[in-house]
Amino acid sequence: MCVWCERYADGYERWYFNPANYARKLYKVRKEEAEALGAEANPQAAGGMALLTRDFLEAVDRKDYEVVAKMRQQVEEIAWATHFGQVVPLDDVLRVVDIIYPIALITCACRRSMLGLPNEENFTCIGMGPGMYKWERWPDTYRGGVHFLTPDEAKEIITKMNKRGLVQVLFTFGTPYIAGICNCDYPDCSAIRTTLDHGIQFLWKGHHVAVIDNELCNGCASCIHRCQFKALSFSPTQNKAYIDLFQCFGCGLCISECPQDAITLVERAKFPALANVW
C-alpha cells in the first residue's frame, strides 16, 4: 500500500478509487492548502519544470550530494502537496473514468514546452472534475480549448492513447484531489524526465509490476519499445525480454504487445522487497 492509499483510500481498494478524492467540495479546500504552501493552484505553475532550477543541476554536476538531497526533498514536498502523479494500468484508469465528471480532453503542457507542439496536434491530456468548468480562468494553460467527453468517449480515447504507447498517469491538483489523466512518454513528458533523469519522485510507481514468464517468452522483442521507464530490455544471451522489477512502474504497456501472453501484472505487494518501492 502506498502512502496515498494509507492516507486517502478510506476503505477503498486504492486511493484513486475513493470518490472523495475527486469530490467537488474538497477541491476548494485542497486548493487553499496548496496555495498556503506557496504554490499557485494553477497546474502549469505547479509543474515540474517550474520547480527544478539550474542550481539543482549544478549541484548534481559538482557532486554536492548533500545539497542535491536537500533540494530533491524540497521539490518533492511541494510536488506531493500540490501536483504529482501515480502511474496506473489501463483497467484502473477506465474505472476512474466512471467515478468523476466532467471529463475533458485538453492540450498537453509538457509537449507545448518541450516541442512547442501546436494545439491541434497536442490533445493528449485529460482533465477531470469541476476545474474543467473553470478553464477560462487560465486560458493559457488550456490553450486550444476544452473538449468535453462522455465517459465512453473518454474510455475510447484513453485506450487509443495506451495503444499508441502513451503511459497513463493520474495527477493531483492539490493532493489528494485527482484531476488529471496524463498520457505521457519519454522524453517529452517533463514528469517522467524529472523522475527518471533526476530521481525526483514526481511520478510514483503503480501498484503492480510486470513479470515475464520465461517459458512463454519466445524472444520476439515486440514488447521492448513499449517501456517509457527504462525497465525493459532484451537479453541476447537468453534471447528473451528482461524486466528490472525494481525499475518497473507497472504501467502494463509491454503486456498488450506480447503475442505469447508471456507478461502479467502482479501486485507489488506480493513481493516483500518491492512492496515499498514506489
Place this chain on the structure above:
Amino acid sequence: MLPTITVDDQKCTDPLSCRKCLLVCPTRVLGVGTKVGPQKFKEIDPSQFIVAGVRFERCTVCLDCVNVCPKNAIQVSL
C-alpha cells in the same frame, strides 16, 4: 561543467511559430515558456513566449540549435 545557453528574445520573437531549435535538439534541452507566467483570464500574447535552456545536463554542445536558428538568436558554450 554545465554549458551556458542564451537565447536573445529580442531576436526570437515568436518561438511557437518557429520552434526549429526545439525540434532539432536531440536531447530536448530547450524549452519554451513565457516571460510573464500564467495569467488569470488572459491568453498570453505569442510575443511573450521565450525559448530557454532547461535540461542543461543533457546538452552535448552539438550546436545544432545555434545553426538551425534563422534569427541567430542562440548561443551555446561550455
